[in-house]
Amino acid sequence: MKISELSDQTGVSIATLKFYLREGLLRPGTLTAPNQADYGESHVRRARLVRALREVAHLSIAQIAAITGALDRGEELYDVMGVTVDSLGERPAAFTPAQEAAAAEVDRLLATLGLPAREESLARQQLVVSFEAVREMLFPGLPVEALVPYARAAEDVVRAEVAATPGIFSVDPEQVLERAVLGLTLFEPILLAFRRLTHEKLVVDHLEGTAPPEAGPD
Amino acid sequence: MKISELSDQTGVSIATLKFYLREGLLRPGTLTAPNQADYGESHVRRARLVRALREVAHLSIAQIAAITGALDRGEELYDVMGVTVDSLGERPAAFTPAQEAAAAEVDRLLATLGLPAREESLARQQLVVSFEAVREMLFPGLPVEALVPYARAAEDVVRAEVAATPGIFSVDPEQVLERAVLGLTLFEPILLAFRRLTHEKLVVDHLEGTAPPEAGPD
Numbered sequence: 001m002k003i004s005e006l007s008d009q010t011g012v013s014i015a016t017l018k019f020y021l022r023e024g025l026l027r028p029g030t031l032t033a034p035n036q037a038d039y040g041e042s043h044v045r046r047a048r049l050v051r052a053l054r055e056v057a058h059l060s061i062a063q064i065a066a067i068t069g070a071l072d073r074g075e076e077l078y079d080v081m082g083v084t085v086d087s088l089g090e091r092p093a094a095f096t097p098a099q100e101a102a103a104a105e106v107d108r109l110l111a112t113l114g115l116p117a118r119e120e121s122l123a124r125q126q127l128v129v130s131f132e133a134v135r136e137m138l139f140p141g142l143p144v145e146a147l148v149p150y151a152r153a154a155e156d157v158v159r160a161e162v163a164a165t166p167g168i169f170s171v172d173p174e175q176v177l178e179r180a181v182l183g184l185t186l187f188e189p190i191l192l193a194f195r196r197l198t199h200e201k202l203v204v205d206h207l208e209g210t211a212p213p214e215a216g217p218d
Numbered sequence: 219m220k221i222s223e224l225s226d227q228t229g230v231s232i233a234t235l236k237f238y239l240r241e242g243l244l245r246p247g248t249l250t251a252p253n254q255a256d257y258g259e260s261h262v263r264r265a266r267l268v269r270a271l272r273e274v275a276h277l278s279i280a281q282i283a284a285i286t287g288a289l290d291r292g293e294e295l296y297d298v299m300g301v302t303v304d305s306l307g308e309r310p311a312a313f314t315p316a317q318e319a320a321a322a323e324v325d326r327l328l329a330t331l332g333l334p335a336r337e338e339s340l341a342r343q344q345l346v347v348s349f350e351a352v353r354e355m356l357f358p359g360l361p362v363e364a365l366v367p368y369a370r371a372a373e374d375v376v377r378a379e380v381a382a383t384p385g386i387f388s389v390d391p392e393q394v395l396e397r398a399v400l401g402l403t404l405f406e407p408i409l410l411a412f413r414r415l416t417h418e419k420l421v422v423d424h425l426e427g428t429a430p431p432e433a434g435p436d
Contacts, residue, residue: 078425115415123414130407138400149378153371154412160367169424182356188410189348194372196341197333206387
């Protein structure tokens, strides 16, 4: 297909596609004339992935280049996925001593729950930083087990997500990554918004005197 | 107490406390000498609230002044809470026609779930924007009912939070707000981190061939 058709199929403007080509995020098409190239399905998938990384995940061109470079070198999908997911958010500074102590407890909890705890995992780092901040500012001495309800709720959500997306892995790496990025980032505000709305309902119920007993049976 | 003691009790430096006083975020103490003022428990609570709004929620001074101003005018706690929670995040631009259509469906779902849907609620707006983006980029035609698992997971989390914090409302407004801000913001990365780690576990299990059947019974 011509670049104009690639643009139609992906929702990415021709100028932006040319920018992706110049930056090496998109591989060159097959030249059919000195000034015309032919693009295929792999370009459609790649352009969609890059769009998701830029417009939804707000990654920098350098971060995107690291991901597409790893794909182009044929690196293992699991590793590329790790690099990708670890760029979705701001990495905290090196741990303070209090955070190091919290990290040991978090790692113990993750092991108990059977969850992965790669040292460079952004999610694990954010967990450590937030847990330590909760203990410093909100609940001193909070045991790490207090986080289990969050892990359980996350598990329930992921279970529903898996049930809703059969065959998520039976596509090629570009599409797996695009769906992972979109699925991770687009649904995060949804989960948080529902938590906030449920909190607001609680306040309303409390002020109206219709709140259930706080520690009563459901 | 003297300003140095107020600083010790709140973890806010004297220079910062003086800045809060100049900006009117903190009420003046009682003058005990031309150059010395006496501060009380209400100052401790207020300084802690302002610290939480600045350091954890990253609000601007103008946003914080709107909140402390409402408190000082004695406005209803529910309204001050609304203003506060609605400043915890970036407000999206005016809805596009597609987002307006999504909003009608989201509001219908919120009514079914018994959740509040104030028009100016930031959480509702973010729900609408994300739901529409999911439909545009990931799952065209997704029914709004697909969001129910997220609402249920949020409800489970909030239920656990209520059970863990008895008497959350039996403190004064400053403390209710401080705890609400800290509780909302500090636990959000925790919930998201567990979802990401559970996704990663899923990928690991899949690659190792130990994934359970996707739609099978638990």
